[in-house]
Amino acid sequence: MGSDIVLATTALAKHYGRVRAVDGIDLEVRRGEVYGFLGRNGAGKTTTIRMLLGLIRPSAGSVQVFGRPIGGDQEWLRRVGFLVESATAYASLTVTENLDLQRRLTGAPRQRVADVIEQLGLAPYAGRRAGRLSLGNKQRLSLARALLHSPQLLILDEPANALDPAGIVEVRELLRSLADQGVTVFMSSHILAEVAHLADRIGIVDAGVLVEEAPREVLAARARAYVQDSFTAGEREEALLTADLERYFLARTNPEASR
Amino acid sequence: MIAQVVSTEFAKLKRSVVPWVTLGAMMLAPGGIAMFMWIVQHPETAASLGLLGTKANLAGLEATWPAFVGYLALVAGGGGIGLLGFVLAYLFGREYAEGTAKNLLALPVRRGWFVLGKLVVALAWWAGLVLVVFVEGIGLGWLLDLPGRTPAAIAAAAGTIAVSAGMSFLVAPLAAWITVATRSALGAVGFAFGTLLLGDLLGHTGWAGWTPWSIVLIGSADPSAVAWPSLVVLVLTFAVGCAATVAQLEYADNP
Numbered sequence: 001m002g003s004d005i006v007l008a009t010t011a012l013a014k015h016y017g018r019v020r021a022v023d024g025i026d027l028e029v030r031r032g033e034v035y036g037f038l039g040r041n042g043a044g045k046t047t048t049i050r051m052l053l054g055l056i057r058p059s060a061g062s063v064q065v066f067g068r069p070i071g072g073d074q075e076w077l078r079r080v081g082f083l084v085e086s087a088t089a090y091a092s093l094t095v096t097e098n099l100d101l102q103r104r105l106t107g108a109p110r111q112r113v114a115d116v117i118e119q120l121g122l123a124p125y126a127g128r129r130a131g132r133l134s135l136g137n138k139q140r141l142s143l144a145r146a147l148l149h150s151p152q153l154l155i156l157d158e159p160a161n162a163l164d165p166a167g168i169v170e171v172r173e174l175l176r177s178l179a180d181q182g183v184t185v186f187m188s189s190h191i192l193a194e195v196a197h198l199a200d201r202i203g204i205v206d207a208g209v210l211v212e213e214a215p216r217e218v219l220a221a222r223a224r225a226y227v228q229d230s231f232t233a234g235e236r237e238e239a240l241l242t243a244d245l246e247r248y249f250l251a252r253t254n255p256e257a258s259r
Numbered sequence: 260m261i262a263q264v265v266s267t268e269f270a271k272l273k274r275s276v277v278p279w280v281t282l283g284a285m286m287l288a289p290g291g292i293a294m295f296m297w298i299v300q301h302p303e304t305a306a307s308l309g310l311l312g313t314k315a316n317l318a319g320l321e322a323t324w325p326a327f328v329g330y331l332a333l334v335a336g337g338g339g340i341g342l343l344g345f346v347l348a349y350l351f352g353r354e355y356a357e358g359t360a361k362n363l364l365a366l367p368v369r370r371g372w373f374v375l376g377k378l379v380v381a382l383a384w385w386a387g388l389v390l391v392v393f394v395e396g397i398g399l400g401w402l403l404d405l406p407g408r409t410p411a412a413i414a415a416a417a418g419t420i421a422v423s424a425g426m427s428f429l430v431a432p433l434a435a436w437i438t439v440a441t442r443s444a445l446g447a448v449g450f451a452f453g454t455l456l457l458g459d460l461l462g463h464t465g466w467a468g469w470t471p472w473s474i475v476l477i478g479s480a481d482p483s484a485v486a487w488p489s490l491v492v493l494v495l496t497f498a499v500g501c502a503a504t505v506a507q508l509e510y511a512d513n514p
Contacts, residue, residue: 050361053361053365054364054365055361055364055365055512055513055514056512056513057510057512073369074366074367074368074369074370075367076367077365077366077367078367080365082365084361084362084365085361086358088357088358088359088361088362089357089359090271090357090359091357092273092274092275093270093271093273093274097270097273100270101267101270101271102362102366104263104266104267105263105264105267105366105367105368106366106367107367129274145362
């Protein structure tokens with residue numbers, strides 16, 4: 001494995017009886033790369049992410065993070081930030097208290113709590129109990145938790161879940177800037193637009209199998225050709241209208257994040 | 260790291276109402292026992308107040324310090340089987356109810372340390388509750404002016420209650436394992452109260468000395484009645500409960 005490979009899986013599989021939730025996935029994610037793991041609901045994205053984090057054991061295959069098989073003393077997780085499925089936090093604790101728990105367990109400096117609160121736009125809610133946050137702000141809190149210990153690898157399951165369009169743009173820009181600083185991002189999504197804006201490389205998973213993997217530009221070119229051949233001019237116009245409406249909405253609600 | 264784990268486990272209790280609920284439940288027990296003692300002391304007054312029904316049978320109940328302490332020890336022993344099970348079900352079960360288990364288990368901390376941290380919190384919590392019961396019991400015993408209350412008897416009472424509370428703690432980790440295995444507190448609460456019932460039932464049979472929950476109840480009534488093989492059973496129950504909980508978190512699929 002090359003030294004710039006941060007995350008790799010080999011024939012990774014998870015079977016529940018006859019159900020093959022993940023069925024032999026081979027992946028390689030390079031340092032500083034944003035890898036979009038795209039698939040429908042139930043395609044096997046979350047199951048894969050749980051195996052990457054050691055939360056569930058593969059039925060077959062292996063996971064290597066930073067060139068080493070995962071498992072053992074969990075020290076490898078010191079360099080990994082993550083968000084699995086839904087945003088969760090201790091409801092009776094405030095945003096700051098939730099992050100401080102995480103800080104103590106990861107050994108992050110005290111200042112990082114204030115930093116990530118600022119970074120994720122949570123300052124107005126820092127003293128609010130997590131149980132009283134909106135879903136979008138709970139998601140921001142989960143992202144803040146993932147970033148708290150300045151990880152070198154981010155494994156994010158549907159990071160844009162519950163965020164409003166402006167929030168999606170903010171998080172997209174944040175992840176892009178982290179990747180530019182050398183942080184590797186592995187993110188799953190079932191929303192193509194979210195992945196298309198950010199990912200350097202995209203893997204499409206379906207029924208537990210990686211059916212396609214290509215750089216974003218290559219996949220975009222294939223997509224354009226497919227749309228050109230398969231859809232009417234009216235349908236294509238409608239798709240463009242959706243994109244235009246999204247940009248206009250952002251411009252009206254958050255001019256700074258609209259581009 | 261273990262110090263951080265323990266301190267964060269205590270921090271999670273901030274603003275939680277559950278410790279107060281358990282405190283309220285435990286504080287009711289000495290009050291209830293004291294009320295029966297008072298009824299035995301003053302049957303006519305109790306009858307006139309409607310506290311003693313015509314069919315009430317308090318025969319065999321003595322309003323004495325040893326009897327009072329015996330019931331307090333039963334609260335620490337038998338009550339402990341139920342309440343400690345509830346406490347551990349809450350400490351482990353909230354991680355699943357609030358969806359934070361997955362966050363916890365993917366941290367750079369050995370999973371067994373979380374089990375240890377939560378057991379330390381449960382032990383401190385339980386010790387605090389038992390202390391409150393003891394102090395409340397002493398106060399109520401003093402108010403009732405029960406015969407036989409000497410400094411030596413109070414010291415012996417403290418010992419009996421501490422032993423009962425300690426034995427009930429030894430059987431508690433099984434409730435933690437039920438919680439992590441079922442990913443829910445409900446099963447563990449049912450298990451705790453079910454084993455309390457089982458302990459009482461089997462306590463009347465020849466298997467009493469080999470049944471962990473019966474041993475706790477027997478020991479609460481008379482610590483000297485617990486033979487060393489029974490103590491080994493309790494220690495093994497503790498070890499199995501802890502090992503099963505750690506193994507579940509380490510080797511089973513987690514949410």
